[in-house]
Amino acid sequence: MDNQTQLLFMGIGMVLLLASLIGYVLKRRAGGPNSVIDNLNARINAWWVMVLVIGFAFWLGQGAVILLFYAVSFYALREFLTLTPTRRSDYPALVAAFYLALPLQYVLIAINWYGLFSIFIPVYVFLLLPILASLGGDSKHFLERASKVQWGLMIAVFCVSYVPALLTLEIAGYEGRSLLLIAWLVIVVQISDVLQYVCGKLFGKRKIAPNLSPSKTVEGFLGGIALASLIGG
Structure with a gap:
């Protein structure tokens, strides 16, 4: 794993630490079960697992x-x-x-x-x-x-x-750093998931598939895809 990839994972780790702290504080302030906060903390824990597994694979190599x-x-x-x-x-x-x-x-x-x-x-x-x-x-x-x-x-x-x-892929000027492409793809996909969730909570009205995924909305889906495309582009 090159220095750029290490710095990238260190940055992701710091963001997740901040997110975990925010989730902990919100849960303490809620004083009881809260579906939104519990869902947020479950997502953060899942991201920790994904980052650790992918980071370990990156450390071992291609x-x-x-x-x-x-x-x-x-x-x-x-x-x-x-x-x-x-x-x-x-x-x-x-x-x-x-x-x-x-x-x-x-x-x-x-x-x-x-x-x-x-x-x-x-x-x-x-x-x-x-x-x-x-x-x-x-x-x-x-x-x-x-x-x-x-x-x-x-x-x-x-x-x-x-x-x-x-x-x-062999991209001129980025030889030996193709792992960063995978890291960037995974980051953009996870950002899209977060943005779909946020847009759905803020603007969601119409369900995409109520019987399959009750929390997914048309507005959340379109908003998440559009914003993630802007970030990834």
């Missing part, structure tokens, strides 16, 4: 960062497919998704094979999975079942893998 996001993809894919009804005939496709497509995607990123990791899942894996699923001879809801595994890989593996893929 390989550790790739392994970290591999683990994120693994658990995200597992969570996605746990919610997806499957049949016994889907097992070959599921095994290929977890033990072939997932690790190979990150290996290709680790060896910087851009020409393949950019098309591996959306082209080759998309063709392979329905073939494997058909080997079981079960045609009931075949297209639906195959597409769920495919898009689970797209969301949980392909999209997430492009975060460590930032390490493969």
